Every structure is written in structure tokens, then in C-alpha cells.
Amino acid sequence: MNPESGRRSATVAASREARGAVGLMDEAGRARVRRQRRAGRALGVLAFVPVLLSLALIAVLLLDTTRRVVSVQVIEPYASGQTFAFAQAPFGGDAVARLDMRAQGMAGSEVDTVLSDAEERRRYYGRHRIELMWRTQDGPLRWVVTHQRDGRVTDVDLIAGLLRWSELREGLADGQVLAVNPWLDAGFFERNASRAPVIAGLRTALVGTLWVTGLVILLAVPLGVGTALYLEEYARRGRWSRFLEVNIRNLAGVPSIIYGILGLYVFVRLMNLGPTILAAALTLSLLILPVVVIASREAIRAVPSSLREASYGLGATRWQTVSRVVLPRAVPGIVTGFILAIARAIGETAPLLLVGAAAFVPYLPDGLLSTYTVVPVQIYSWVSEAKPEFYRLASAAILTLLGFLGLLYAVANWVRRWSEAGR
């Protein structure tokens, strides 16, 4: 490309020189040329605006989501209303739970029985959230224990809250707690879904996403790569292979919700799988199949045919050629395309709403036929709750999802660069 653009600029320079040649043009002509040149530059600036606006939109989206993740809250505790110094329980967990139960007036032996009984323990952690908060009205960096039934008196955006900090603190009633609540913290990934926003977490959705994604990988890799190999290496060029190609291209353009309808009808109802992980994975596999096939075909086609011919010339069979010559060469391209397809499957919401991920699922999935939820569906249901605290949960989940997708894109990019460097 470089020599070409060099040649182009040389041409441009030459034409400018020609146009500017004294005597060939009168004053009006030169003015016209100047005007046109200015218009050309203006078009360039104008064309840059959409690029700038699109990038700005991404930035605003990220900033606004991040801003929504942290809030200042006045909490009216249901049980104890205490905060505990970080030094009292530097490792958190049970130590804080113990302090909390003692503060509620339980005897030491009672506390021990609660913590040693698995069922009691689970119930305690199901109702309480133990959180290290950066700033509370009792001082910085303290453990705050919140109960499911705690009332939220106010929930204010971080900046407004910090500006009004002293005012909020003056207004505290007896026993109320004022704290900065970071919704996206380590505990967010450890808590299961819950109807109470404070103790709701992303764990069920994360585990569900991992299950579904893993299964999609298992299903879509062999199907996608197999189809691509068939089209590129096995099928004779003819009506049948052209039909397959057109079919795959059209499938790639079908809206994802149509796949949801297909999954609902075939997998959930007809095959009677119900709203299970397996049904979701089958649906998503069909959804990303065209993308995987198209990417794999491009990777396979990029393998020079001289290599194939050499292999056949040495007496190798077709499968030997494919498995030992073509595939190893095509793997980086296939992997890159596949990661991008998986990223799409992870962010997909609409088809999963149709095949039944919408249900409220407080427990972890334990097999292919268990109910589940995934991160984007969790985001959807939190946003649909239409309450500020659920919006904060949704924001935290969105940052998690975007971070994970960003990581996948980075890996795909890295694989591509690495394979290009190896050539």
C-alpha cells in the first residue's frame, strides 16, 4: 500500500503544480481552485466527525456506567447497625460475622453453634452482606454488615453524595449508617442472585455463563470447523456446495431472536428439554455456527495450495493432508474467528430470554439439565426492575461483562498478531 500512496501523493503534488502554473489560470480560476481545495479539506473534517462521535459514545458509556457503580447510602439497619474496625477482623468473613452476632446480643456459644452448623451458616450468609467500605460515618475502611431487610433511606450518586456528606451525616437518625457502597467488589462475585439488591450478586449468572459457554465451545467447534473443512477440502464445486454457501451466508444474517424462537420451539418444547443449560447451549451454537464457518473457511483458504499439492504428491490421503498440513496452518485464524464468535455468544441476550433464562435463579446450576441464568440476562432483569439500586447492580455486571469481552478481544488480537509474525 505504501508505494501506492506515495505515488498518489506524487500525482497530487504534480497536479497541484500544474494547476498553480502561472499564466494558465486567471485570478478567478485560482480562487475557484482554492475554494475547492478548502471544500475537500472540510469534507475530511466532516467525515472525521462520525468517527469522533462514535468513539465519544463508547467513552461516555463506560464513564456513565462506572459512575453508577459506586453510591453513597444511608442504611437503616434491621439488626445491629454496627460498623467494625478493619483491624478487629482483618480477614473478614467469619470473624466479622462473629462480631456482628455478638453485637446483636448472642452469647459466644450460640455464635459458635450458628457458624459450625452448615445450614445455619448458609442462612446467615444468605441474609447478610459483609462489606469493607472505604468511607463510613464511623471512619474510613470499616466492615459494614447489612441485612436483607435493611431499609435504604437514601441512595445518592457518588459525587453528589460526597459533596453532601456532612449534610447527610447531620441528618442521620439513631442507629443509621452512612457509607460509601462500592457495588462492584469481591463480594459481588461471591453472592448469588437475590430479590434484595444489597445482597444480590453475580455468582449464579457467572457460573451459568461459564456452563453455557463451555458447552457452546464443545458443540460449535467440531460443527463449524467440520462444515468449513467439508466446503473447502471435500465438497466438489457444484450446485450442492453453492447451495450450502448461500444458506450459511443467509443464516449469518438472520436476527438472533429468530434463533431464540427456533430454540424455544425445537429444543425447549419439541425435544422437551425445558429451560435448561443444554437448550441454551444448543440454541447459541446454531446462532454462532455461520460466523464460525465463515471465519474458518477464510483461514483454511489462506493456506497455500502448493502445500496441499506437495502433500498429495507424497502420497498422503485427503485426511492426512487436511489434518497434518492444512489444519495446523489454519489454526490461528480459526481460533481468532472462534474467540470473536464466542464473545458474541457471551453477550447475547434475546435468544436466551426466549429459551427460558429469564427465570429468577437463586442457586448454582449443577448439570446440563438444570435451570440457569447468564450475565446479560441478569443485566436485563436488573434493568427491568426499574429501581436505582438494581441499576447499580446492572452497572457492576456490565463492567464485569465488558471487561471480560475486552479480554477476549485482546486475546483474539494477540493470536492474530502472533500468527502474522510467525509467517
Add this chain to the structure above:
Amino acid sequence: MNAPGPPRDVAFARELHRRGSRRRAERLIGASLQLAALVSVLTTFAVVTVFAVETFAFFREVSIVEFFTAPTWTPLFLDTSYGIAPLVSGTLLVTAIALLVGLPFGLGAAVFLSEYAGDRTRRRIVPLLEVLAGIPTVVLGYFALLTVTPLIRSFVAGVDLFNPLSAGLVMGFMIVPTVSSVSLDAMRAVPTAMREAAYGLGASKLHVVLRVVIPAALSGIVAAFILAMSRAIGETMIVTLAAGQMPNLHFDPRETIATMTAFIVQAATGDQPAGSLAARSLYAVGATLFVMTLLLNVIAQRVVRRYQEVYE
């Protein structure tokens, strides 16, 4: 001289057997790959069958005339009416807003990247634009509902909480990468010699872009527009979250509507019994959506193939 000793015979037989089994293995592999390829055909077949069967069943209870002409869509009310017009008008309204934003922006970005940006700038900006297409649509829906809608409402009076305007605007940005990447490919395929010829005749950059590059790449650009339209029509989460779920037949971008996709989500996540007519209407709406997007995709492919000017 025919004197093959018994050991040689055995070796030859073994060799034959080995070749035979390898051939069988080869054939098995070929067959299983073909089976994998069949899955995509089966998918298409299944989609078409599901829609055909269910839509047919739906039209036995609701007249096809009512479906296409009745002005209200109220399958979940006591007084049911199945006229798809409000859903189609909602979809087209959001799509129109999205295209109003997405087409000029996408085309502008493509012009910038193809004609003004250097190679290095292009290589940096293209992946950044692709990020827009990679953001999950549920995130864009959240953004439309919680960031864009309040912003619009602070400027424009009389905007509903759920409105097609903010959904359309955000969707417009979502389709920018679709439009720009397909148009960019088409513009890059225009040979440099054509630009040079224009410059040589004394044309300015403005003329080269508007009268040479864009006309030469027109088939690709039109295809990009059609593809973007098809994506906008099929988009679900942004409209479900931000545009509302009230099928109204109007073209006011400030007032709540429902798109076909939003209704499908609503019908599938609600709790109508599976066999009911209301649940069945989901398939009829889905079939309409499927036919619309399929037609657009086929037209886009046709446009590329038929009107593409091939330069040597």
C-alpha cells in the same frame, strides 16, 4: 515367471487390507464432515418449518386480512385484536431513526478512513469502531434507557420514559461499524488509478471523493445500507429496554411504541399458556420479521453481485 512365495503373498494381502481400511476411514471422515455441513441446512429447514406450521395454525384462528389490516395489536387484552400494523410501524420508526444516524455517520467514517486517514490511523481506528459492534446490545439498551433518555428529556418536552427516539439514536451508533466496514471495503476496492486519473484531470479532492470514489463503490455502499437496515429491524434488546412495549400506531418519535422484536420477548417471557393464541401470535410476528430480514439480506447480496463493477 510366476513364483510368489507365500510370505510375499501375505505381506501384499496385509498391505491391501491396510489400504482398504484406510480408505474406509477416509470415507467415514468425509461423511462425518458432510454431516456437520448438513446441520446448517437443517437449521434453515427447521426455521422455515416452525414458522410455516405455527403461522398456518395461527391463521386458522385469525384471518389473514385482519392480521395485515387491523390497526391494533392487543393479544394480551380481553378484547383481542391481531393487527400487526402497530408493531411494524414501531419497528420501522425505530429503524428509520437508526438509519438517519447510522447511514451518514457510517458513510462519513468510511470516507474518512478510506480517503483521508493514513494506513496507521486506519489500522488504529477500525478496531475501535468494531468495539461499538461488539458491545452487547443489552448494554446499549441500558445506556439508551438510563443515559440517553434522561438527556433527551432534559432538552425536549413531552418525551415518554420509553421512547423510540433514544432507542433509535443508540441503535444508529450500533450500526455505524456495519455501514462503515462494508462501505470501506467497497471504497478500498476502487483502484488507485481511477483517483489518479481524476487528479490528473485537475479534479479536487472533493470531486474525487464525491464523483469518482463514491459512485464507483456505490454497489457496496447500497449493500451496506441494506444490511444495516436488516440489522436494525432484527435488533431486540435496545428496543425492548428503551422503546417500550406498547403497540401504538403512530410515527411520533417521542411516544412509546413496541417493535416486533419487543413483542416477541414480551410474549415469550410473560406467562401465557404455551398453546394459547396469544403465545402462538409470537410465531406469526417472528415469521414476518424473518421474511423481512431475509428479503433485505438477499437483496443486499443481489445488489453486490449484479451492480458491482469489477476493476482489473
